[in-house]
Amino acid sequence: MFENLESFEEAFKKLLEEVLEFDLNDPFKDVEKVLCIEPHPDDCVIGMGGTIKKLTERGIEVIYACMTDGYMGTLDSSLTGHELATIRRREEEESSKLLGVKKIYWLNYRDTELPYSREVRKDLVRIIRKEKPDGVFLPDPWLPYEAHPDHRNTGFLALDAVAFSPLPNFSNVDVEIGLGPHQVSFIALYYTNKPNYFVDITDVMELKLKAIRTHKSQFPDDVWEVWEPFLRTVALFYGKKAGVKYAEGFRIMPGLFYHITPFADLI
Numbered sequence: 198m199f200e201n202l203e204s205f206e207e208a209f210k211k212l213l214e215e216v217l218e219f220d221l222n223d224p225f226k227d228v229e230k231v232l233c234i235e236p237h238p239d240d241c242v243i244g245m246g247g248t249i250k251k252l253t254e255r256g257i258e259v260i261y262a263c264m265t266d267g268y269m270g271t272l273d274s275s276l277t278g279h280e281l282a283t284i285r286r287r288e289e290e291e292s293s294k295l296l297g298v299k300k301i302y303w304l305n306y307r308d309t310e311l312p313y314s315r316e317v318r319k320d321l322v323r324i325i326r327k328e329k330p331d332g333v334f335l336p337d338p339w340l341p342y343e344a345h346p347d348h349r350n351t352g353f354l355a356l357d358a359v360a361f362s363p364l365p366n367f368s369n370v371d372v373e374i375g376l377g378p379h380q381v382s383f384i385a386l387y388y389t390n391k392p393n394y395f396v397d398i399t400d401v402m403e404l405k406l407k408a409i410r411t412h413k414s415q416f417p418d419d420v421w422e423v424w425e426p427f428l429r430t431v432a433l434f435y436g437k438k439a440g441v442k443y444a445e446g447f448r449i450m451p452g453l454f455y456h457i458t459p460f461a462d463l464i
């Protein structure tokens with residue numbers, strides 16, 4: 198069916214639609230469970246809280262994996278890192294409940310020090326094999342000017358884990374303890390400047406802000422004065438691209454597109 202195709206455009210369209218059956222009009226159509234991977238305890242809600250609420254309302258199970266303990270996230274020198282980590286865990290449990298999330302994996306790496314390592318990659322592969330999500334959400338590690346190494350490392354580690362979780366000889370102790378290989382059907386990058394899919398969150402924007410504000414240690418009044426306008430501006434930025442008021446933007450890609458594909462940025 199491909200030998201008679203003359204142009205790249207024709208082949209590209211056929212590959213996406215007929216071979217991969219990839220439909221960006223409704224990428225969550227047959228989805229039952231997704232895993233959202235976050236560097237810190239407030240990143241899922243900031244990056245995609247509105248979408249999470251919409252997914253759980255549709256009966257889709259949303260699970261978090263939080264990579265670090267949030268130990269460094271304060272300017273208050275009277276608060277120890279240990280105290281803060283305990284507070285932030287509680288805040289995340291409360292915030293995620295507002296969005297309908299029932300399960301969080303805590304990997305507990307030290308905030309600001311998440312290593313890009315085999316060990317962390319294996320941790321994530323094990324979670325993917327255990328939960329068998331249809332899709333994995335992760336922060337876009339190619340976001341221009343992203344300065345936080347935990348964010349860049351989380352994105353790359355999550356991509357590695359998605360690539361390796363189907364390989365039975367990778368971390369084969371998982372297979373020995375009954376966790377079979379698993380291939381997710383899509384990845385979705387949040388915190389992205391190259392979105393190809395938008396979720397209209399206009400009707401849940403206020404709830405999203407409330408769920409973000411549940412992270413009280415991160416958003417005292419003086420911080421919120423800056424962050425509320427910032428968060429609304431981000432939602433308006435994606436909303437403008439989507440033709441709605443407030444939106445969240447994602448870069449969604451099928452499996453074949455995140456390895457050796459020179460036209461991955463065209464979808």
Ligand SMILES: [Zn+2]
Pocket residue numbers: 236237240348
């Ligand atoms: Zn973060």
